[in-house]
Amino acid sequence: MTALQPSLACGIILLVAIWVCWISFSQAPAEAFLFPRLISVAFVALAGWTFARVLLDPRVAEGGITWTLVKNILPGVVVAGVYVFFAAKWLGFYTSSAIAFIVILSLYDPAPHDQVRAWLKRVAVTAGYLAVMYLLFSIVLKVFIPRGLFI
Numbered sequence: 001m002t003a004l005q006p007s008l009a010c011g012i013i014l015l016v017a018i019w020v021c022w023i024s025f026s027q028a029p030a031e032a033f034l035f036p037r038l039i040s041v042a043f044v045a046l047a048g049w050t051f052a053r054v055l056l057d058p059r060v061a062e063g064g065i066t067w068t069l070v071k072n073i074l075p076g077v078v079v080a081g082v083y084v085f086f087a088a089k090w091l092g093f094y095t096s097s098a099i100a101f102i103v104i105l106s107l108y109d110p111a112p113h114d115q116v117r118a119w120l121k122r123v124a125v126t127a128g129y130l131a132v133m134y135l136l137f138s139i140v141l142k143v144f145i146p147r148g149l150f151i
Helices: 004-025 030-056 067-090 093-108 116-140
Strands: none
Touching (some): 093 116
């Protein structure tokens, strides 16, 4: 790993955070983008803090990104990318959230995939997750969510 790799990666993430923040503040109606604005500001703050830490003390990023780490994270990133760029708009927010959550949970849950009890637990956790998402976004924050084929 070169000395430039951590600062370059953190700098790119900071630029993405600033871009996401700019998009959330440039959209209308303002009420629909309250939650994305809060999250994007937090995203910029955390990315900026991480970037500053790496610049001030490069030892905090020792070890870098290994191939094993990439292989472990990549399936979740692919599922999240499909969810964000395609499924949420096409299927609808709650339907695609349920599918994405159970797929990611199945990928990373160490429980055996051939046991009914493990699948019942995954479905129960997904239902709980969706209930919290519904209460948070639709009831508390009144966020406009993508509507698609389904809910």
